Amino acid sequence: MEKIKIEDLFNFNFLSGISLSDDGKYLAFVVSKANEEKNNYTSNIWLLDTTDSKLKKLTTYGNESNFIWLDNKTILFQSIREDDEKQRKQNGEKFSSFYKISVDGGEAEKYFEIPLIVKKIKKLDSENFVILGEYNIYDNDKDYIILDEIPFWSNGAGFTNKKRTRLYLFNLKNKEIIPISGEYENVSHFDIAKNGKNILFISNEYKDKMEIRSDLFIYNLETKGKEKLTHDDPFRYAYAYFLDDSIIFAGSDMKNFGVNENPKFYLLDPKSKKVTLLTPNFDLSIRNSVGSDCRYGSYNNAAVDENYLYFVTTEYSSSYLNRIDKTGKIEKLTVNGGSIDGFDVKNGEIYFIGLKNFKLQEIYKLEKAEKQVTFFNERLVNERKISKPEKFTFTNKDGIELEGWIIKPVDFEEGKKYPAILDIHGGPKTVYGEVFFHEMQIWASEGYVVMFTNPRGSDGRGNKFADIRGKYGTVDYEDLMSFVDEALKRYPFIDKERLGVTGGSYGGFMTNWIIGHTDKFKAAVSQRSISNWISKFATTDIGYYFVADQQSATPWDNFEKLWWHSPMKYADKVKTPTLFIHSDEDYRCWIAEAIQMFTSFKYFGVESRLVILKGENHDLSRSGKPKNRITRLREITNWFNKYLKE
Known part of the structure; x- marks a missing residue:
């Protein structure tokens, strides 16, 4: 066997964006690779049939990202494919193009275009979507930059003065885009109720100096009304999800350990506004903090399925998958060390991307034990001295x-x-x-x-x-x-x-x-x-x-x-x-x-x-x-x- 080389970076497969169809039959995910010739990364959507573990590459263009399931047989994804799209992008035009493709294969079809830079998209129904998109309060296409707030720039995003991440409703039929959050709000997270009537979101509103705090809101799609649910101030919400007829959220008041204080879990009754602290003695980080230089893409650290919120924790030198119910009972679901690099769960079936057994990323199914179901990087690891x-x-x-x-x-x-x-x-x-x-x-x-x-x-x-x-x-x-x-x-x-x-x-x-x-x-x-x-x-x-x-x-x-x-x-x-x-x-x-x-x-x-x-x-x-x-x-x-x- 050969020793590992610096150039082996071009042979690594990076897995991300794992997502199960609603019926659990298919698992979609993104596989990215470093491209030496173009000096960038190619990203394609792959599909795993969970009934027979067969794999297939669904897209081949190489810049697919930000995908969701339209139905159990169709995937919607963001991409730039057509020549005019490339030219408009190069000219600085702000838009996002979305394509759909069947799990049975065939050519992808352009489905719609939105005149926004879309960060995240979720489906409400066949004609309506919730979008997290960039919003510019100032005209930033000038030959000079105005700074009148802090922070005024952000790593990976450049100058962000008076730029916000805003929540919108998008109607496919009439192409109407309606903002839900205010123009000075930065939305960091949102969730849609199962009945499709309410949207839950976390945001931070500021004009001159961003304070380290956030607010929790619920938006009623029938009344078009927005209600603030913030229970404590200052408070920093990590994430919030609908759980049956309640809302479960994680966050910290930062009183004892500052901005890095570990969140606790709370349950909120939307009707009475009563908030119950579920985990007074919980003292773990609810994210994957295990470092590696062998990842690329986005990952889910929390998801709701049936009566549970599933979430990732870091404990000592590994990260693990857990779940919590409305009573605050926490169950640790994985026991082997390593790293959980994103997961999804449907009807109790769990799949996750893991850095396990000192291998590069692969997908695992969690049954009674962790079962490896993909082998994208197996050959490389086996051919190198580790x-x-x-x-x-x-x-x-x-x-x-x-x-x-x-x-x-x-x-x-x-x-x-x-x-x-x-x-x-x-x-x-x-x-x-x-x-x-x-x-x-x-x-x-x-x-x-x-x-x-x-x-x-x-x-x-x-x-x-x-x-x-x-x-x-x-x-x-x-x-x-x-x-x-x-x-x-x-x-x-x-x-x-x-x-x-x-x-x-x-x-x-x-x-x-x-x-x-x-x-x-x-x-x-x-x-x-x-x-x-x-x-x-x-x-x-x-x-x-x-x-x-x-x-x-x-x-x-x-x-x-x-x-x-x-x-x-x-x-x-x-x-x-x-x-x-x-x-x-x-x-x-x-x-x-x-x-x-x-x-x-x-x-x-x-x-x-x-x-x-x-x-x-x-x-x-x-x-x-x-x-x-x-x-x-x-x-x-x-x-x-x-x-x-x-």
Whole structure:
């Protein structure tokens, strides 16, 4: 077998958008692949017949997305196919074209077009749809940009000043589009009642400064009336669904643990407006926080079927599928580790996309056990040398047991010393787990030990463990250094004189922090990092509220604290050769963060290099243009090879 290669990215199949027909006979999903020639991704809809497990590729054009079931035999999907559509799109015209196709195959037929950029669509009946679409309060097609609110831009979306995501009704027969939400509201989620008479949605209305809160509304399709159901203020709603004659929702008042506080589940009676807290002792994240660079597309984290809300949680280093009923009783449905990357359920039948058994994504059916039903990536994994993580636990200085892993080099030889790379996850409220990670396998193939852990601040262990507000660079740094010391003690084949460190986002911050506080590492790669909490406060799309919340300070009430937690403060102590990698359209951790640290290093004579990827954003390593993803990984690997091998 061959070692895994950086270019194997072009052979990966990424699965997303899983959806069952109402009768449960067919499972539709999207398969995406990196296209080397066009330097983009092709996405096609596939179909699984659940009665005999037969698979077929339903569309072949390559840009199919945002699909729904029109009926049990017909799929509606969004695409740009015709030459005039392509030309109009290139000219900046804002519209969305929808096509329909039968599960029996044949050519797709253009069904309708909407003069909006559609983000999501759901069917009300054969002639009416509910649409989540872009709405511009200002004319943004001018040669200048007006900013009069914060946030004014968003990672992956560019300048968003006075842009909102608005909810609409669309009638197919008369082409009428009626807005449901207000022009200053940003709608983040909606659900349609089974009887088709009501729409439930979550939105945040603002004009000058977006507050971290949201409201819950119900819209009556018969009376055309909108009613506010918000039960507490401020409150941050995660999602809300109709469950029989009630509404079940998840959210947090953020009083105890700030913006990252884990949601709880509530039941609301639409008639009496009575709200019941169902899970007072529930303390888990209701999302999949398990990191991987082998995903592409969108995923469902919650769905209602019969008398249950099904949802995903992250627990320690894995994510799991659960369900809750109206009494608040929670059942954990999956027990195997790994990652649940979206699911759907109809009539009790459950299918999910998973990163399981250290494989790339496949679809699984949940019966009494998890049964793999697709094998899109099986051949590639079987033809490559894969080094699986080895887990160990250790106790930090405060007596808390932590999890850590090492990945041995491919073709490991006893008695030989190996360089090692500490890889730090982003977030900080995410986790590393035992799932396939392309970059880690590349480094193992290059002869490195790869080390990773989930320090305090990580997800999966409740609010208290994740809460490092005002503590960045203290307890998390201690946990990471304790982990490295423990790994060196347990694995004598790790060469302590050839250690590297890298990470992205929060992991980039921590990389910057580490090399300003220890000379233990001989090379560093800081990706999409944070170097200065003062500048981050006023420049990034989440800065003004995230920094105030996470650092427990603003530039006015505690300038010294923000500077104390800023890696740039310690740049004059750094001796470690450092590569900075950043995207020029990263509005989450703006490029100024990398530039400031890079300039500081050059000023003090530290060996450093800054690589800027054009046209990319904060998600470069996960969904950037394929060739840029390869450039990034090659630059990192070459940097470590230069300083840890030569």
